[in-house]
Each structure stands twice: as structure tokens, then as C-alpha cells.
Amino acid sequence: xxxxxxxxxxxxxxxxxxxxxxxxxxxxxxxxxxxxxxxxxxxxxxxxxxxxxxxxxxxxxxxxxxxxxxxxxxxxxxxxxxxxxxxxxxxxxxxxxxxxxxxxxxxxxxxxxxxxxxxxxxxxxxxxxxxxxxxxxxxxxxxxxxxxxxxxxxxxxx
Numbered sequence: 098x099x100x101x102x103x104x105x106x107x108x109x110x111x112x113x114x115x116x117x118x119x120x121x122x123x124x125x126x127x128x129x130x131x132x133x134x135x136x137x138x139x140x141x142x143x144x145x146x147x148x149x150x151x152x153x154x155x156x157x158x159x160x161x162x163x164x165x166x167x168x169x170x171x172x173x174x175x176x177x178x179x180x181x182x183x184x185x186x187x188x189x190x191x192x193x194x195x196x197x198x199x200x201x202x203x204x205x206x207x208x209x210x211x212x213x214x215x216x217x218x219x220x221x222x223x224x225x226x227x228x229x230x231x232x233x234x235x236x237x238x239x240x241x242x243x244x245x246x247x248x249x250x251x252x253x254x255x
Contacts, residue, residue, distance in 0.1 A: 137178060140213075148217040150183045153234065158207040167205040172231060172241045173197065175213055180227040180245030183215040192225065192249030199243040203233070210234040215245075223248050 107115075144151040160171040176199055181192055205211060212234045218226040229243040 137174075140175075140178075148183065150179060150215045152179055152213045154211045154213055156205050156207050156209045156211065161207055165206060167209075167211075167240070169199075169201055172201065173199055173243075175211075175231060176229045176241065176243030176245055179213050179215045180229045180243060181247060183217055183227050184220075184225040184247055184249070186249075189250050192247035194245065195224070195248050196246040197243060199241055201241050203238045203240040205231075205233060205240050211240065218244075223251050225249070 139155055139157060141153045142150065143153055154175065156167050160168055162168040176197060177194055180197075181194065184192055210233075212232045213229065214232075215227050215229045218228055220226075225247045227245045227247070229241075229245060230239065231241040231243075232239055
């Protein structure tokens with residue numbers, strides 16, 4: 098238990114760095130929140146087809162853990178965002194994540210370029226399932242595989 102407590106503790110320098118981050122107010126629906134801007138800055142959409150999205154993401158140093166690897170929380174965020182983007186319907190509210198399962202299979206370092214692909218596995222009513230693969234673009238190594246379940250309004254059939 099002490100090791101966990103020690104791992105989760107933030108030292109004075111880290112706390113000071115976080116307290117200096119500028120957090121401007123935002124207008125929901127009109128601009129990115131601090132969280133979206135911080136976590137998704139640098140993601141580039143390469144290809145969009147019905148039921149498929151492909152993105153590129155260069156790992157920024159700000160999203161690494163104490164070992165210098167892309168943080169697992171950042172990977173989970175990418176799975177959530179790209180898995181949600183593939184089922185989003187313009188004009189409808191974003192879908193809500195119901196369940197996510199992620200297998201962390203490798204690591205990524207700062208400046209590694211990642212390829213993130215998402216594909217719709219199926220839909221039933223307002224429920225959708227996606228798979229998200231995160232690969233090192235240069236080596237082809239699979240960094241993570243995520244299964245993402247979402248729920249949201251359906252587009253009108255009229």
C-alpha cells in the first residue's frame with residue numbers, strides 16, 4: 098500500500114508546474130476545453146470513411162509518465178476520442194462511453210509518431226461498438242488495442 102501511495106503522490110515541483118498552467122475559460126460547443134486542447138493537441142485526421150477513421154499523433158513530452166513513456170491515461174483518452182469520432186453523427190450530441198477495454202501491448206516515447214485507427218464493429222439501436230488500434234507508425238508495433246462501447250441518439254430515418 099505504501100508503494101501505491103508513494104507512486105500517486107505529487108511532489109512539490111510537479112504541483113507547482115501544474116498550478117502554473119494557463120486555464121482560460123471556454124464556451125462549451127464553441128471551442129475546445131482545456132482538457133481537449135491539452136490531450137488532443139497535435140492529432141491529425143488522415144482518413145475518414147463511413148465506419149472508419151485513421152489519425153496520426155506525435156507523442157508530446159507533456160503526456161508521458163515518470164518512465165518517459167506515453168502515459169496509459171493518454172492512450173485511454175485517444176481510444177475514447179477516436180473510438181467516439183468514428184460513430185459521431187454531425188448535428189447530434191456526442192455519444193456517451195458505456196464501456197472501454199484496453200490492452201496495453203507496447204510503449205511509445207516522446208516524438209514517436211503513432212497511427213490510430215478506429216472501425217465500427219456493429220450497431221444496434223443507439224448502441225455502437227468500435228475497435229481502436231494504436232500503432233507506432235515507423236515500426237508497426239501495436240501499442241494498444243481498445244474496444245469501445247458507446248450509446249447515443251440515432252439519426253432520424255425521416
